[in-house]
Amino acid sequence: MTLKILGRVTSINVRKVLWAADELGLGYEREDWGQPMRDPKVPEFLALNPNGQVPVLIDGDLVLWESNAILIYLAEKTGMLLPQDLPGRGLALQWLIWQGTELNPPWGYALNALVRKTPGFNDADKLADSIARWSRVMLILEAQLADGTPYVAGASFSIADIAIGLSVHRWMMTPFEKPAMRGVEAYYGRLKARAAGQAWMGAGTP
Numbered sequence: 340m341t342l343k344i345l346g347r348v349t350s351i352n353v354r355k356v357l358w359a360a361d362e363l364g365l366g367y368e369r370e371d372w373g374q375p376m377r378d379p380k381v382p383e384f385l386a387l388n389p390n391g392q393v394p395v396l397i398d399g400d401l402v403l404w405e406s407n408a409i410l411i412y413l414a415e416k417t418g419m420l421l422p423q424d425l426p427g428r429g430l431a432l433q434w435l436i437w438q439g440t441e442l443n444p445p446w447g448y449a450l451n452a453l454v455r456k457t458p459g460f461n462d463a464d465k466l467a468d469s470i471a472r473w474s475r476v477m478l479i480l481e482a483q484l485a486d487g488t489p490y491v492a493g494a495s496f497s498i499a500d501i502a503i504g505l506s507v508h509r510w511m512m513t514p515f516e517k518p519a520m521r522g523v524e525a526y527y528g529r530l531k532a533r534a535a536g537q538a539w540m541g542a543g544t545p
């Protein structure tokens with residue numbers, strides 16, 4: 340049964356799922372949902388995801404939302420992209436959950452002000468606060484990677500690197516002065532060297 344992925348490719352959370360499917364060699368059909376293309380807050384879509392958000396994965400009878408849960412599902416389904424040893428798996432899941440709960444929230448204001456140019460996002464103090472909070476969590480990532488650790492949970496590439504890699508891409512593509520982060524920069528280069536990474540970390544998709 341072919342997987343179905345609902346969501347626009349301009350969404351970072353949709354691109355997580357597309358990158359994972361490509362790494363895993365899973366075929367899929369994708370349907371554009373999400374503003375401005377197709378409003379997900381309509382009954383037809385809300386019946387699939389009551390949050391009215393993308394992505395949604397459909398695998399046979401299963402309908403799944405929350406991008407990081409979808410990544411775990413695809414890794415479990417294939418037995419790939421999560422370490423087999425329990426400590427390694429714990430660390431990969433730690434970083435994956437950290438992406439959603441700690442790394443993602445601070446960037447909202449800066450992204451709207453500097454990349455999306457959303458009307459109303461012109462408060463200098465709020466922008467400075469967003470940048471400061473985003474920079475603080477990025478320094479946690481830098482501390483993890485500074486000694487040349489290749490991937491966020493250690494030696495092997497995992498689904499945590501997909502979620503965090505796209506977040507690093509967003510950091511790199513958002514124009515403001517950033518502290519030097521050699522470990523993060525090298526990590527970004529490693530991820531972009533992967534065919535699937537390169538495909539989903541394009542210049543037009545911060």
Ligand SMILES: N[C@@H](CCC(=O)N[C@@H](CS)C(=O)NCC(=O)O)C(=O)O
Nearest residue numbers: 350351352373374392393394405406
């Ligand atoms: N926690 C959710 C967040 C999903 C989310 O915020 N999706 C955004 C796009 S990145 C969305 O659906 N926005 C509304 C829209 O595109 O119409 C996840 O990780 O899947």
